Amino acid sequence: MEVTIVGIKWDEILITGDPIILGSQIAILLTSLGIIGGLTYLKKWKWLWREWITTVDHKRIGIMYIVAAVLMFFRGGMDGLMMKAQTARPEMSILDSQHYNEVFTAHGVIMILFMAMPFLIGLMNVVIPLQIGARDVAFPQLNALSFWLFFSGAMLFNIAFVVGGAPDAGWTSYFPLAGKEFSPGIGNNYYAISLQIAGLGTLMTGINFIVTILKMRTKGMTLMRMPMFTWTTLITSVIIVAAFPIFTVALALMTFDRLYGTHFFTVAAGGSDMLWANLFWLWGHPEVYIVILPAFGMFSEIISTFSRKQLYGYKSMVVSIVAIAVLSMLVWVHHFYTMGSGALVNSFFSITTMMIAVPTGVKMFNWLFTMRKGRIKMTTAMLWSLAFVPNFVIGGVTGVMLAMGAADYQYHNTLFLVAHFHYVLIPGVVFAVFAGLYYWWPKMFGFMLNEKLGKWHFWLFVIGFNVTFMPMFFLGLNGAVRRAYTYSAESGFAPLFMLSAVGSVILAAGFAVFCYNIYWSIRYADRNISSDPWDARTLEWATSSPVQHYNFAKLPEVKSLDAFWYMKKNNEGITLKDEEIEEIHMPSNSGLPFLMCVAFGIVGFFLIFEWHLLAAVSTVLIIAGLIYRSFDYNDGYHIHKDEIRKTESTWKKMEGKVNNHVS
Amino acid sequence: MKLKMLVLSLVTAVPLLFLSGCEMVVFQPQGPVARSIMELINWSLMWMLLVVVVVFGLFGYIVWKYREKPENMGYEPPEEHGSTVLEIVWTAIPILIVIALTIPTVTTLYDLEDVPAGYEEKEPVVIHVTSADWKWIFSYPEEGIETINYVNIPEDTPVLFKLTSAGTMQSFWVPALGGQKYSMNKMETELYLVADNPGSYMGRNTNFNGRGYAQMEFEVLSQTDEEYDAWVKEVKETAPKLTEEKYMELLKPTHLGRLTYSNTHLAWINHADHDSELVTDPEDYRYHGYQGKIFDQEDKKSNEKDTTDVENNEEDHGGDHSGH
Structure with missing residues (x-):
């Protein structure tokens, strides 16, 4: 039955005929109704709009990033579990081939771009301005726009599997497969458009943080006195600004190919599919370091705090991250040694890739020596950082093995590779965001996550992770390839696949405990805790928890590395004298970033469905938003001294009689 | 902490366990x-x-040594840069x-x-490999035979595989014999392999290329020289001829069993040529969901559907450019 009215094929819009997808459609509908109903019943619409949607406060934006990331973690994790269930036994038929392809594509894109990135950017947002003693980022409204563009892209991508069809060419979306010649459905338009929108947001974040860190550091904080997380954020932002435009261009060319029939990457009419692979990884490899470097920064902070020692070899740590950043732009060909570029090219990229092991090794030993002679406190945040070391080493050494071009001919596209990058990304990024979340949670909300539940979360997750991915190394060496939705019984892969599936259930149980921990802590955790519960070293702990919206009544002065540690030790700069209080200038809230999110979402949706006229007309919304913004003369507002005096006295008064939950 | 040591020893024990029974x-x-x-x-x-x-x-x-314990709570770590x-x-x-x-x-x-060391003296057998959705086509130009989804080779003889693709990108891998290489439309990549002994080895595509990817496997059968020669002779005498029409049918996105022909498709098309025509049809790749616009494939020289003479001329023009 074909229903075409005004050029739109109405019968094709919703995906039909798959019970899992039908279930999701109903669930999405019910959840949306539930949220709308709940907000209306509790009369929270105004609160939501005023306190969150229009906010330009870096801390709130950070929290929104983290909430979105946790939701995306859930979605991506469900995709992962479905893949594990499907491959648990040979010849299973939980998912058919097409559905499996859509699921692993979604898993890859969501986990990297809509989970890891926003989780890290969220923590950067919360922490960085505080760590450098600033009152906000350099461009608060741009920051809100970054978030809302990411959100717009993420939501567009997430509806794909129920509306119109999901992308199914892998997160790498290699041409020719991803082109119209072999994927005529609109699924891959979702990839091109929604990643473009989210990518614009990320690029703006990169610019914003470079300016923030370079221009807004408090008095006395020279570059070499910056906390390591600030350093890694700065370098990450530089990589974002260097690498994301490549992706922007590649996606634009992909959009032209798919929507307007050009031939940049197609095989017909002289396009080059190899060009896509090169452009993709020219962005894609730096992207890996974009997510790993902030994670390194967090581990540095946490290891240093809970060892009660300064970070060992601070200067060589800085040099290492700069070296990693430079090398990250010089290794992209190692993703396709097997393309036949010849021995010389492959040799060059083998060497540059292996060289990354050198600065990474330096960091590893510096972390170990930070702990040496320390007094290591086994908090949940520290446990994640400790587990990172051995697990990441396994990811690292297998990475060196993969870097060796000739050997890669046997590993390429097998589960050995899949195991390797999960051993890098999960200990590297996921352990880091969990560590960071446990560590900075009290700073964000004024209460701690439960440490006991945290340890359950930790052990289940780490054990589950190893049981899931360790068998994949061996499967890969035995010839099992990635992205295959099934395998034969004769292959002999069955036992290890089963083991891996069992591991994924343990992993999922760990995540469930994490969600329960958030729930439990919101309801029951003690609110009467110190603003510095971990006895930490950097400036974000020098102010109240949760942080008052202006961050610091008086901007702190920095005299050395680990500024807050020495402020506490020498007892200077902590107290606030009444005459030091001055009016504080703050930016006003704005609804524009959210409206731009809606506008980009509408234009994106029409482009994805190739309704060009509708898309062109609705672009007016975006242009209107830009025009409105250029006539926006709102200069923000001032907070009066009385209000500051009141806020400051409340939280400082409490400090004397707090409970300690860290033992 | 005991638990931690247990986990650590497990983590190191598991690989050793696997390596001891190493059959990979x-x-x-x-x-x-x-x-x-x-x-x-x-x-x-x-x-x-x-x-x-x-x-x-x-x-x-x-x-272990520097963990916090009740005895060392008073210990303040030294400052160390x-x-x-x-x-x-x-x-x-x-x-x-x-x-x-x-x-x-x-x-x-x-x-x-290059040809593996020690085998330089022997004249390599040349086999053209054409990967398509979702099958492997092996053409022996010297012998004038073509096989699908299996390839026979003589033992102890270097074999030069010349790889190309009729459409999407694939990767040709026979793990028992050597590493892999991509096969791409309008490109030719080369791979040398040698089998020590007679035997049957699994080969497969490792580069994801759509719905039929998981089953895109083939068998490499290494034979003694006598067996191999006998097989070639038998194929030449008994196998049917492949026609261009039949070949286009084979290239559609399907799974096929094993097929054998006594001529090769190289007579009318080599997909490795830069001006060869892309013969797949996007219509064959339609699946669920909303369908986008399909554009004319500009290097199709003979588009059967709704083409006018004018368009044909333009397309030839485009083809010339891409060829030089």
Whole structure:
């Protein structure tokens, strides 16, 4: 039955005929109704709009990033579990081939771009301005726009599997497969458009943080006195600004190919599919370091705090991250040694890739020596950082093995590779965001996550992770390839696949405990805790928890590395004298970033469905938003001294009689 | 903490367990190419094991020794900024390891581009491999035969596979015999393999190319020279001829069993040629969901559907450009 009215094929819009997808459609509908109903019943619409949607406060934006990331973690994790269930036994038929392809594509894109990135950017947002003693980022409204563009892209991508069809060419979306010649459905338009929108947001974040860190550091904080997380954020932002435009261009060319029939990457009419692979990884490899470097920064902070020692070899740590950043732009060909570029090219990229092991090794030993002679406190945040070391080493050494071009001919596209990058990304990024979340949670909300539940979360997750991915190394060496939705019984892969599936259930149980921990802590955790519960070293702990919206009544002065540690030790700069209080200038809230999110979402949706006229007309919304913004003369507002005096006295008064939950 | 040690020992025990019963295809090479790669892998494994042992050992020692316990609550760690000597040491050692790995990597990379050492005297058998959705087509131009989803080769003889694709990108991999290489439309890549002994080896595509990817496998059958010659002769005498029409039918996105023909498709198309025509049809790839606009494939010289003479001329023009 074909229903075409005004050029739109109405019968094709919703995906039909798959019970899992039908279930999701109903669930999405019910959840949306539930949220709308709940907000209306509790009369929270105004609160939501005023306190969150229009906010330009870096801390709130950070929290929104983290909430979105946790939701995306859930979605991506469900995709992962479905893949594990499907491959648990040979010849299973939980998912058919097409559905499996859509699921692993979604898993890859969501986990990297809509989970890891926003989780890290969220923590950067919360922490960085505080760590450098600033009152906000350099461009608060741009920051809100970054978030809302990411959100717009993420939501567009997430509806794909129920509306119109999901992308199914892998997160790498290699041409020719991803082109119209072999994927005529609109699924891959979702990839091109929604990643473009989210990518614009990320690029703006990169610019914003470079300016923030370079221009807004408090008095006395020279570059070499910056906390390591600030350093890694700065370098990450530089990589974002260097690498994301490549992706922007590649996606634009992909959009032209798919929507307007050009031939940049197609095989017909002289396009080059190899060009896509090169452009993709020219962005894609730096992207890996974009997510790993902030994670390194967090581990540095946490290891240093809970060892009660300064970070060992601070200067060589800085040099290492700069070296990693430079090398990250010089290794992209190692993703396709097997393309036949010849021995010389492959040799060059083998060497540059292996060289990354050198600065990474330096960091590893510096972390170990930070702990040496320390007094290591086994908090949940520290446990994640400790587990990172051995697990990441396994990811690292297998990475060196993969870097060796000739050997890669046997590993390429097998589960050995899949195991390797999960051993890098999960200990590297996921352990880091969990560590960071446990560590900075009290700073964000004024209460701690439960440490006991945290340890359950930790052990289940780490054990589950190893049981899931360790068998994949061996499967890969035995010839099992990635992205295959099934395998034969004769292959002999069955036992290890089963083991891996069992591991994924343990992993999922760990995540469930994490969600329960958030729930439990919101309801029951003690609110009467110190603003510095971990006895930490950097400036974000020098102010109240949760942080008052202006961050610091008086901007702190920095005299050395680990500024807050020495402020506490020498007892200077902590107290606030009444005459030091001055009016504080703050930016006003704005609804524009959210409206731009809606506008980009509408234009994106029409482009994805190739309704060009509708898309062109609705672009007016975006242009209107830009025009409105250029006539926006709102200069923000001032907070009066009385209000500051009141806020400051409340939280400082409490400090004397707090409970300690860290033992 | 006991639990932690238990986990750590498990983590190290598991790989050893697997290695002891090591039956993995990459470690069971059946020819000189796979063997040279395995030797490289073993060399790297040795160094990597050293790294793992050193770092894990150091990690376990430090975490155990300096953990917080009731007795040392009063201990305040010293201030320590780093040590230039130590930092130079742990920069230099990884550099040395990287050098130790680089040299054999580069030599192996160069070796793999050529006929394997020791086989230079023998004239290689040339086999054109055309990957399509979702089957493997093997053409023997010398012998004038073509097989689908299986390939017979003589033992102890270098075989030069010339790889190309009729559409999407694939990767040709026979793990028992050697590493893999991509096959791409309008491109030709080359791969040398040799089988030591007669035997049957699994080969497959490793580069995802759509719905039929998981089953895109083929068999490599290595035979003695006599068996191989007899097989070639038999195919030439008994197998049917492949027609262009039948060939276009084969290229549609389907799974096929084994097929054998006594001529090759190279007579009318070699997909490796830069001006060869893309013969797949997007209509065959439609699946669920909203369908986008399909554009004319500009290098189709004979588009059966709704083409006018004017468009045909333009398309020829475009083809000329891409060819030079």
